[in-house]
Amino acid sequence: MLLNVGDLSAEDLFDYCIIGTGPAGITCALSLAKNGTRVVLLEGGEREYTERSQNLYRGQIVGDPYFPLDELRLRYFGGTSNHWGGLCRTLDAFDFEAKGAFQDTKWPIAKDDLDPYFQPAADILEIPDLPGDQPIVGSGFNHIHFLQSPPVLFAEKFGERLEADAGIFLLFDANVTSLETNGESITGAQIVDSDGNRRRVQAGRYILATGGIENNRLLLWSNIQTNGQVVKAGNTLGKYWTEHPTFTLGEAILNGDFPSVSRELSTAFFAPTPDTIIKEGILNCGLFVNLVPHEGAKKIIADVACVAPDLGKWALNQLGKRLICVVQIRAAWEQEPRAVNRIELSDERDALGIPRPRLHWQKGETDLRTPQITARRFGEYMARSKIGRLRLNPWVLGEGDMPGDDNYGGFPYFGHHIGGTRMAASAEHGVVDSNCKVFGQTNLYIAGSSVFASGGHANPTLTIVQLALRLVDHLRATN
Numbered sequence: 001m002l003l004n005v006g007d008l009s010a011e012d013l014f015d016y017c018i019i020g021t022g023p024a025g026i027t028c029a030l031s032l033a034k035n036g037t038r039v040v041l042l043e044g045g046e047r048e049y050t051e052r053s054q055n056l057y058r059g060q061i062v063g064d065p066y067f068p069l070d071e072l073r074l075r076y077f078g079g080t081s082n083h084w085g086g087l088c089r090t091l092d093a094f095d096f097e098a099k100g101a102f103q104d105t106k107w108p109i110a111k112d113d114l115d116p117y118f119q120p121a122a123d124i125l126e127i128p129d130l131p132g133d134q135p136i137v138g139s140g141f142n143h144i145h146f147l148q149s150p151p152v153l154f155a156e157k158f159g160e161r162l163e164a165d166a167g168i169f170l171l172f173d174a175n176v177t178s179l180e181t182n183g184e185s186i187t188g189a190q191i192v193d194s195d196g197n198r199r200r201v202q203a204g205r206y207i208l209a210t211g212g213i214e215n216n217r218l219l220l221w222s223n224i225q226t227n228g229q230v231v232k233a234g235n236t237l238g239k240y241w242t243e244h245p246t247f248t249l250g251e252a253i254l255n256g257d258f259p260s261v262s263r264e265l266s267t268a269f270f271a272p273t274p275d276t277i278i279k280e281g282i283l284n285c286g287l288f289v290n291l292v293p294h295e296g297a298k299k300i301i302a303d304v305a306c307v308a309p310d311l312g313k314w315a316l317n318q319l320g321k322r323l324i325c326v327v328q329i330r331a332a333w334e335q336e337p338r339a340v341n342r343i344e345l346s347d348e349r350d351a352l353g354i355p356r357p358r359l360h361w362q363k364g365e366t367d368l369r370t371p372q373i374t375a376r377r378f379g380e381y382m383a384r385s386k387i388g389r390l391r392l393n394p395w396v397l398g399e400g401d402m403p404g405d406d407n408y409g410g411f412p413y414f415g416h417h418i419g420g421t422r423m424a425a426s427a428e429h430g431v432v433d434s435n436c437k438v439f440g441q442t443n444l445y446i447a448g449s450s451v452f453a454s455g456g457h458a459n460p461t462l463t464i465v466q467l468a469l470r471l472v473d474h475l476r477a478t479n
């Protein structure tokens with residue numbers, strides 16, 4: 001049912017307080033509100049987009065060029081799912097391990113721990129079963145798959161159900177400003193609406209699901225308010241933040257049929273095998289081989305014809321025939337989790353008086369090597385197998401800097417905010433344990449990609465939903 005902030009009284013006590021209505025928060029709320037369980041679901045934004053709420057998402061960026069923080073995320077009912085792309089893939093089993101020298105990619109859980117939640121998550125996201133990856137013999141690469149959600153817009157799909165559920169108390173314009181603690185448990189969440197009504201929400205357990213930047217920001221701010229008592233061993237809080245850098249690596253002219261690229265399916269996906277990753281000392285990297293439409297193809301062929309006239313002539317002949325001959329190669333890859341990439345609080349405050357976030361984000365040496373090595377090995381495989389010729393962009397060949405932005409091929413797949421409250425085996429290395437419970441608190445849990453210890457190359461939302469469903473099972477089992 002719908003409530004206003006002003007409707008809440010000091011006597012109201014809920015079983016669960018969930019903060020945020022993106023995929024993570026809505027998944028938790030719908031699964032928990034059963035058999036008389038009372039769930040209060042707090043959304044800081046309104047039912048629809050408003051400038052007032054979105055403005056609270058502004059923040060500073062230090063380091064490499066990045067999108068303004070209030071452009072990628074959406075602060076209203078349904079969260080960023082209101083404009084996500086719907087591309088889904090699970091993390092690889094290998095993503096949960098330490099990858100060679102990169103010990104910080106290790107999670108305290110394995111893919112097996114999330115597998116039971118694939119089907120329920122797939123039902124929520126309306127995706128079919130994921131075909132297995134196929135090794136391409138002798139290449140060092142797998143042909144991999146992504147699934148396409150319609151995309152499910154969480155507020156649109158689940159809004160009516162949330163409002164009709166007698167166990168769910170849904171509030172819009174309920175901005176959580178900080179969490180209170182007695183040092184061992186969370187004792188309340190402070191909220192305020194845009195008219196200045198303030199309340200303290202009390203529940204047995206709290207789930208923070210405000211997205212991969214705000215989860216960090218709220219905890220950092222709550223720690224300041226409580227003298228470090230919310231995340232007590234807070235040395236990793238906000239740190240080891242990663243994205244999936246997504247850039248065009250180059251274009252390829254194909255001599256004939258290329259595995260799995262067809263006119264019907266205009267994109268095919270590939271990734272280096274775990275053996276290649278370890279051998280090359282890189283991290284995980286998804287390659288997108290995109291069919292280039294006729295007009296774009298002509299220009300690329302003209303460029304290639306300058307250096308390879310015969311191939312250019314052949315390719316021009318193929319245009320318009322059944323053969324697919326020009327593709328663009330893009331990559332989205334895993335960044336090395338490093339403490340220097342972090343969310344911290346800036347000196348500037350938002351309209352609610354909370355310090356705005358400052359994102360420090362810089363691609364390191366491994367973050368450059370991963371796409372460079374992956375692209376070169378893929379190009380070598382193409383040449384060896386005589387299936388085509390790959391022309392790599394200068395930065396991929398080590399000449400010059402990466403482009404500040406990368407508009408070729410449309411909107412980059414940025415918006416994957418990973419880490420900062422990472423899952424770890426001990427409080428020394430992370431913020432939450434393997435059940436997503438904050439170390440040192442009896443009743444505070446985190447849902448969302450901020451708990452990922454590392455991010456592989458897969459888009460995060462399927463894993464977010466799997467983790468949320470697993471969290472709900474844990475909460476039910478320990479009630």
Ligand SMILES: Cc1cc2nc3c(=O)[nH]c(=O)nc-3n(C[C@H](O)[C@H](O)[C@H](O)COP(=O)(O)OP(=O)(O)OC[C@H]3O[C@@H](n4cnc5c(N)ncnc54)[C@H](O)[C@@H]3O)c2cc1C
Nearest residue numbers: 020022023024044079080085086087176211415448459461
């Ligand atoms: C352009 C774009 C395209 C994307 N495409 C894909 C894709 O194809 N595949 C994929 O897997 N992922 C994609 N993503 C990422 C995906 O959108 C996120 O992984 C997902 O939305 C995260 O869910 P969440 O519930 O953790 O956070 P969010 O969806 O960000 O929800 C957070 C919620 O918390 C609320 N909130 C914030 N602060 C407060 C507060 N103080 N008090 C109360 N409420 C608060 C917000 O209003 C919001 O409702 C994309 C992202 C972008 C930006």
